[in-house]
Amino acid sequence: MNQANKNDKSRRKFLQKLGVAGASAVAGSALLLQGCSDSNKSSGNKVKVLTADNKLVEVDVAHLKPGDKIQDLSYLQERGREGIPGKKFVMVVDLAKCKNARKCMKACQSAHQLKPEMHHLNVLEMEDPVRDTSYWMPKTCQHCDNPPCVSVCPVDATFKRQDGIVLIDNERCIGCRFCVAACPYSARTFNWTEPKNSEEFAEVTYDMELNVPQKKGTVTKCAFSADRVREGKLPYCVSACPNGVYYFGDQNEDLVTNGTTKKTVRLSALLDNNAAYTLMPELGTKPSVYYLPPRESKG
C-alpha cells in the first residue's frame, strides 16, 4: 500500500514537471465548463441522480455532461480495484422460495451484456433420485474469502477487494482460463465469440464493476453487481426476483435485505434459525453466499 502511494506520488511529480498534463487538464475543464454553460436549454427529458450527500434530485438530461468522471477509464479502474471500505458483502439464497421464475437470470444477462447461453447466475435443478424429489438452486460466483481463482491468475487480472467482492479486469485478462479450471463452483464463463451487441458497446468505457463491455477472449463471471452496490442499490438479480429468494447485505452490519419484500433482517439470526449452509465447505474456499435449505416453509 505504502509502495503504491509512493509510486503514485512520484508519477504525479513527473507529470507536474512535464507541464503538458497541466495544460491539457485546463483545456479539459474549460471544455466541461462550456458544456455546462450551453446546456441552459432543457430537453424536457428528466432523469434522477444521486448527489454526493445522498439526495435524490431530478435533472434535465440536457444538463448532464458526457465528460463526466464516469467516462474516465483510469478512474473506473482505480475505483473498481479499491472497493468500498468498511463493507463485506454477502448473499443469502432461500431455496425454499425459489420457483424457477428465472427473472434473476434475465436481469443479470441484460445488465452484463451476456448471450442467453452465458451465465453469471444460473438456476439449476437439483435432483435427489433416491427420494425422487428436486429443487431449484440459483448459483452464482460465491465470492470466496479464499478464492482459488485469484491465486492462479498469472497476470493479477482477477482479484479480491476489501469489501469481499471478487472481480475480473478484462483489460488485463489474457484469456488463459486458469481461473475457470481453478473455480470449484464452475462460476466462470469464457467469451468464445464476440459478445452480444458488441457494436453497440464499442464506444462505452470499460467498467470492471459491471464488466461491460465484454471482450472476446476474456473470462467473465458474477460481480455481485458491484456497480449497483456502490450506489446503495441491491444487485440486479436480487431486486428482480418476484419470490423473495435473495437477501443481500453487509456482514459487518449483520443486516441483510430481501430483494422482493425489502425487509431487512439480522444476518446471524437468519442463518442460525434456518440451518444455513455454504456449498462445498470442505474445500476451505469460505464462500460469501449462504443457502437456506429447500424445506417447506410458511414464508
Add this chain to the structure above:
Amino acid sequence: MKNIKQYRLIILFCLCFLAVANVNAQSDWPVPAKENENMSPFLFDDDMVLEGRISYENSCTSCHGTPGQDDFTPMAPPPGDPASDQFQLQTDGALFHKIKMGRGSMPKFEDAFADDELWNIVAYIRSFNKDYKQPLPNMEGVEIPEYSMKLSFDDNIDKLVVKVFAKNQPQPEVSIAAYVMGTFGKYLLGKSQTNELGIAYIDVDPTMPGDEEGKLSVMVKASKGFGRAKMNEEMVMVEPTIRKSAIEGRHIWSTDKMAPVWLKVSFFITVFGVWFVLLFIVIGLRNINKANKEEA
C-alpha cells in the same frame, strides 16, 4: 337511427357490466370498511410521486411491471397492472391496506415501509389515472400538531428512549417506530407508544455491530392522527466493532502486491544468483574451449 342508439346503449351496458365484473374479481380480497375509507393525510404532489416511483421500482416492478405497460409477471393469480381499472377503481384506503398487509404471493410491506412511504406508492399509482381526484379527509377544526423528538440511549437497560413534544408539552399515546439504517434497507428495532410522560422505550440488541465508535444510525418516526415527525441520528448504542478489510494481511491466494519486501528481495537474489552461476559456468566452458583451440 333509433336502432343505432339502442345498439350503442347495449354496448355501453355490456362495457359497464365488464367493468363491474372486473372490480368483482378484485373484491374477493376483502378490505375492512374502515381501511377502505381511509384517506391519505398528505396531498399527493410531485415529490410524493417521485419518492413513490423509487419505492415502486425497487419493490413492485418485479411482479407488477411498469404501470401502463401491462408487463406484469404471469403468475397465478395475476398481479395485474396498477394503471388498470382493476386498481384505479379501488379506494386509496384499499390500495394502502393491500400494499401494507399483503396476501398470498403479494408480500406484506408493513415492516419495510412506514405509512407515509406507503402513501407515496399510492400517489405514484394514482399518477397514472388522469381522472383521479384525491378525496381529502375533512380537516375542519382539526389542528395538526407539530411534534419534535429527543432521542437518548439508556445503557443500563439497553433501551432507546424517545421523548415526544409538541409546543414543549410531552405527548402521550404517540406511536413510535425505530429503525436502524442498513446499507440497503432499514431494520425495524421496535415499535412502541409514548406513556403519559411522552416517553417511549425501544429495546436495542447490544450484540448488534456498530461502527468503530459503537454508533448506529437510527431513524425514528412518530405519528398520531395527522401529526407526524421523523428524525435521523447517529447514536452510540452498541459495542464498537473494528471493520476489517477482506484482503488485509497475507493469504494463501495473496498476489505479489501483498508479499513482504524481504521475500521479494530474497527471491530476486536467489534467481539472479542462479543465473550468475550458470553464466559463470558457461563463460568458463567457453574459455576452456578457446584455450583448447589455441593450443591445438
